[in-house]
Amino acid sequence: MMAQGDAELQDLYRDVLVDYYKDASRQGRLDPHDIHAHGVNPVCGDEVELTLRLKDGRVDAVRYGGHGCVISRAATAMMTEALEGGSLADARRLAGAFKAFMLEGASADSLPAALEEAAALAGVRKFPLRVKCALLGWNTLLQGLDDFSKGGHDVEYQDTPLCQTGAQRKDMVTFKQVGDAVGPVKDPEIHISVAELGLIYGAEIKPAQTGDGQRVKLTMSLTSPACPYGPMLLASIHGAIAKIPGVRDVDVDLSFSPVWDPKTMASEEAKDQLGIF
Amino acid sequence: MAFAAAKARADFPVFNRRVKGKPLVYLDSAATSQKPWSVIKALTAYYERQNANIHRGVHTLAEEGERAIEESRAKAARFVNAPKPENMVFVRNTTEAVNLVAHGWARKHLKAGDEVLVTELEHHSNLVPWQLLARDKGVRLRQIPVDDQGRIDLEAARKAVTPKTRLVAFTAMSNALGTLSPVKELVDLAHRSGALALVDGAQWVPHLKTDVQAWGCDFLAFSGHKMLAPAGVGFLYGKAELLESMDPFLGGGGMIQEVWFDRSTWNTVPHRFEAGTPSLGDYAAFGAAVDYLEACGLDALRAHEEALTGKLLGVLGAEAGVTVYGPLDPKLRGGVVSFNIEGVHPHDVGQIFDSEGVAIRVGHHCCQPLMRRLQTGGTARASVYLYNTEEDVEVFARALKKVKGFFKVGVKS
Incomplete structure (x- = not known):
């Protein structure tokens, strides 16, 4: 039954x-x-x-x-x-x-x-x-x-x-997209990716202040505050984020708090390459 | 004296309804408990008789309303054996209590390089606030591992604590697996290395006797809605000197002493953390929930839940193709049983249970890291409370067989 x-x-x-x-x-x-x-x-x-x-x-x-x-x-x-x-x-x-x-x-x-x-x-x-x-x-x-x-x-x-109805989400940018875009960018001096080095401290995704699209604010560090390749690296990061569909504004903020420490922040593989054990 | 669950059922109006044409079997109290008449009446009585804003008026309604709410605070203090009502901060729920510690205490006192230690059992609400803190302050977030049965390994916990550890934040009882944590041991471990201990009591407090002074914990977070009270009221217990040392979290009315245009001084604890008009009726009705639980007696409740949990584990253990998560000894767990049926997704399990009028929870239970640790995307979870009976377990067993028959799995041919 x-x-x-x-x-x-x-x-x-x-x-x-x-x-x-x-x-x-x-x-x-x-x-x-x-x-x-x-x-x-x-x-x-x-x-x-x-x-x-x-x-x-x-x-x-x-x-x-x-x-x-x-x-x-x-x-x-x-x-x-x-x-x-x-x-x-x-x-x-x-x-x-x-x-x-x-x-x-x-x-x-x-x-x-x-x-x-x-x-x-x-x-x-x-x-x-x-x-x-x-x-x-x-x-x-x-x-x-x-x-x-x-x-x-x-x-x-x-x-x-x-x-949410879903209609307004067409141009949403995800953290994964940002991570995938900037992760492979290499530090021009030591040729290891910023993801492996652990230089990315955080990201914020918000609607752009003017016009459609999103504003991505990335906080990252450099291997040293006086890194001579800093401007070059920042430009590559900037460009990589700007290419993500839906991104209108890009902000890359430098932070040295905390100071980058490869011993705790870099991946095991990067540490090997840097000779840190 | 045996626990009269069948009699208790009559106190809960929800059991008068039917689900899919069948009597309701509610096995989802770990998500939220049902509410007895006495609590529902206390809630409506507040709005029918006393409704007035608190800390503002001198009229009779305001005075009565405030008394009802402060009685709830005092009952909450008694329920967890806090030294004074002033140790109890009203919040909306456990999540808000944890966030209050993260904002008011951790953001003020922790610096880059300090460590917050959690366990692999944590609900997202005792994990994500610390991730946000780690992101903003450079604090390191680390985990104490659990074994394959979801038990906290005290030896591993000892190794995980370092001189940089400033806070150990852990659940007293896993919402996903029911595992009971060695609370006292973990608190002592934290204190020995100079760290504070925050206990997530969302699952423990509604079901097991809580004594914050015996535990010695610095903070305890819990929600009312899992312990018969309305949703919208919970508490943060904190040691007096710690609450005194904390910054406000939300600024606004009620939390100040004096305000100028450019600055303010803070109200006394706990009001310093209670900005704005709260969920008045829910706060007032919380006390009725404590009254109900105290009348039941937490020892009798624990014995009742332990027996039902044992029966649920027995039913699941007797079925082929069923995986049960967590320790198999009911003494080591609360009234929560998580399981999977081989070849059937937990959502489909939940759907068939619903067709029998049985409410269970399915999914990741807001514990994705733990689910990854157990190598599953999610589980089906049954949880019991004072209104569940042995007949409920029998219906559960029937629904379980129905799932296997329906999807033709785990049947030996």
């Missing part, structure tokens, strides 16, 4: 979803890849990592990693299947159709043929808390596509809190 709740459950977890959840055929990571996007839902900690390889302007292959519930994994698995063979414009169209289906109550008939199976996610719409599970993979993909169209290959998506 089935109780009232159980009918809803069967509807939420249709067999086809559980099959997709267990299907490992597109799980993993492509290396090399053209597009890389990593998405998290900070509420539940679910993660998805997407890698896409392109060939002649079409999606040649897609893989996904991370972890998540049946809904988020199955939706992502269906997505990767639907993307292969299509163009990036097709990918955006599919994403639009899927979001209309999940968020605006569009009928299953409106789903493109490549996304037919996604009709099985209809039951999720009755569980508002779970809709974001179904969207995590797709939102991460859209972020990856946006980033790629601006010349990037690597992007971070963070699910928005329930109180």
Whole structure:
């Protein structure tokens, strides 16, 4: 005998979803890849990592990693299947159709043929808390596509809190983007990256005072206050941050409090190179 | 004398409702507790009978309102055996209490190179405030490791304390695993090297007897909403001389003695830290929660929770494909049990439990570093309190079997 709740459950977890959840055929990571996007839902900690390889302007292959519930994994698995063979414009169209289906109550008939199976996610719409599970993979993909169209290959998506509509977040800059941009910049004197050296003390991301976009303020140190290469290094850091999409203003603040100490701040590898044991 | 949980249930109006057509089985008290009639009545009575701002008026309502709130402070002091009500600072919750120490004490007294020591068990609320401090002041944040069962290793803790350690901030009971910390030992360890000890009592205080004087801790942070009181009220206990030495955190009305245009002098402790109009009704109703818990008796409550925890652990241990986190001996843990079912994501576990009317918590429990340490993205967590019964554990066991059947996992073929 089935109780009232159980009918809803069967509807939420249709067999086809559980099959997709267990299907490992597109799980993993492509290396090399053209597009890389990593998405998290900070509420539940679910993660998805997407890698896409392109060939002649079409999606040649897609893989996904991370972890998540049946809904988020199955939706992502269906997505990767639907993307292969299509163009990036097709990918955006599919994403639009899927979001209309999940968020605006569009009928299953409106789903493109490549996304037919996604009709099985209809039951999720009755569980508002779970809709974001179904969207995590797709939102991460859209972020990856946006980033790629601006010349990037690597992007971070963070699910928005329930109180945000998402519309205003288009140009958000993440700490990871800043870290990824400045991390590889090398100290011109000793040829070790500033990340390895531990010269970056902190960053602040705020809306720019004028116009659209974000203002990034980075606090960093130099290996010595009198470092003759200081201005050169600061210029490279400045340039690296300015290239991040969505950044309007860049401030690089020098700080010698605390004074840089390679023994406690540099990575083990950098210490090896510097001869500190 | 056995604990009459079934009788206690009648005091909590939420159990009159049904969830998914079934009686509510509430196993999420570690997130927030349900509220008895007496607390709800105290809250509405405040607004029906006394509503007036405090520390401002001389009229009858203001006087009565202030008395109700100061009674709550005195009851909080008695509940954790603080020497005086003045040791208790009203805050919104544990998070605010920890932040108050980080701003009022640490920012004033710590300098670059000093160390704050936490444990791998910490809730984000006893971790992120110290990260912010580390970022702004160049203070180093370090961790005491836990073993695979989530127990604090005292030997490792001894090694982690250095002459630069100025504060050891740790949870008395893990919200994610239920592990009980060796509180007294850690406080002594901190004091031996000249550091202060802050105890995060969010999970401990509602369930186990607390005696800040026996512990000797310098600070204790806890929330009302996990101990039957309304959300919006909590406390920071601090030793008198430490509170005296602290700077205000929020400036505004109520926390000053005299104000000129360019400067002010501070009010006495604890009012120095209580700027602005607080959540009056919640503050007033806190006392009713203490009354209820004291009438139950914390020893009887502990025995009741230990027995239920043992039964939950038994149910989980008997199922194939189930991983239980934390120590297996109920004596070493509070009424919190974290688990995973192989092949099923915790969210999906929670959804099936909900279909049986069972409320459990799923996810990382605001303990992402601990989840990484245990090599899992999240867990399902059941937690008990005074209104849970053996029947609740039976429904829990049924829901657990339903998850395995539904997703066809852990069934031997």
